[in-house]
Amino acid sequence: MTEAFTILSDTRVFGGSLKRVRHPSAALDCAMTFAVYLPPQVEAGAPGQTPVPVLYWLSGLTCTDENFTQKAGAFRVAAELGLAIVAPDTSPRGEGVPGDPDGAWDFGLGAGFYVDATEQPWAKHYRMHDYVTRELPELVEANFPVTDRRSIAGHSMGGHGALVCALRHPGRYKAVSAFSPIVNPAAVPWGEKAFGRYLGPDRDRWLEWDACALIAKATERLPILIDQGDRDSFLETQLKPQALVVAAEAVGHPVTLRMQPGYDHSYFFIATFIEDHLRHHAAALTA
């Protein structure tokens, strides 16, 4: 099904094109904006044009589609590898979409946590998991020159999102990776606040959205690549990637955690290592 959408802008980058797209989302019951980078291989007039696979990038708290597109420096290598990249927003937005009652930046607007909320008043709009795993790929695959070969990656809250999306949907993604992910949201302050509101007080239900819990019962052993800066100010309180390594080792799930000395939580860290992630994804997507 092709939904209505509007191209807000179309910018040439590294021989390809970066489009910002606005569309009505049924899953989120609001209008949404996402970015899609199409590499030179599928530009109009490119010889022998064949559709390309897609990497979905999930951003962190407070971000929109623009943080990744402007700061990650990903398009040079995406152009080389013939990879499309789709970067959605991090929450529903707009009139009628409730945000944090106290105006905090770690819940609500810009902080959808890639779950499907069950509690009011959040359940009407906060269904980012359904959006990024189902509705958005349907729209992208129906309207752009891409295949249904997908992979997923993200940063911080989006790293959590990428891991959970891949672990909940065996076969849907060919590769997964994360920068500075919240691997155990059910056990850290950011996750406790968000899950308590979106999902309610029953902590057992939180585990359906927690990578450390999901990996224990995963039926597909998709290798996970994680980069983490050792000077990240959120490392000890919110991220704790070692918890995922322990959970993965218990079940033999392949996880590569690279602790990067001196790096922090910023997009400067992501820019430094994004090439490795893109090559990790391309190897699986084009295999």
Add this chain to the structure above:
Amino acid sequence: MTEAFTILSDTRVFGGSLKRVRHPSAALDCAMTFAVYLPPQVEAGAPGQTPVPVLYWLSGLTCTDENFTQKAGAFRVAAELGLAIVAPDTSPRGEGVPGDPDGAWDFGLGAGFYVDATEQPWAKHYRMHDYVTRELPELVEANFPVTDRRSIAGHSMGGHGALVCALRHPGRYKAVSAFSPIVNPAAVPWGEKAFGRYLGPDRDRWLEWDACALIAKATERLPILIDQGDRDSFLETQLKPQALVVAAEAVGHPVTLRMQPGYDHSYFFIATFIEDHLRHHAAALTA
């Protein structure tokens, strides 16, 4: 002379470090912030450490030091080439610094045009040319592990700045290049507004700050590299790079103007071609 300065932040990027520095500027009579990227070759503990040359990057209208550092994707290649990069702000700022009376974005704050103003109330603070060609290099060379081998580049208003700085100071820079420069500010609306206020109504004096005029009497024939997008919305009204090519040809000054099909005025354009510029600069700086 070592002036007082404060390191606001120090971020690891591509094995080097990006520092934001705050210091009192005598030239501008206010406090200023600039960014300096130091490549891995001069990081603390790097073996056989020797000082590195410096590229100065001048940004365009409305920018601060952060646009280039966050969006240009320059540090990967700077790290490879062993190049420091210094990115100053685009105007004096702070309490007591007058901005545009109408709050416009093309004059005053964020729009210093890299001239030394002679008219009131601008002359007290708006001396960006003296700042970027003299005071800032003095501070950088006294306090960071860099040599006095310098080059200069910039974008739009900063492309104008880079060309004028190089043309006015033979021998001071080993290389110069520009993205989408305002090559003939004395003859376009942005320049007429800024020069009329900063320099007064005598148009002859404007020519001392106009690359097309300066190139005619240059005593040094430093090759100029220019990239320009052909879908840049400012191309025909404000930029007109062909005017510089004509002025350069008349005197045998080497100018390479590369018209890049499909590209606009944004940092996505800069990111696409910054590697070529960095290699152009490094070849001259390390020759």
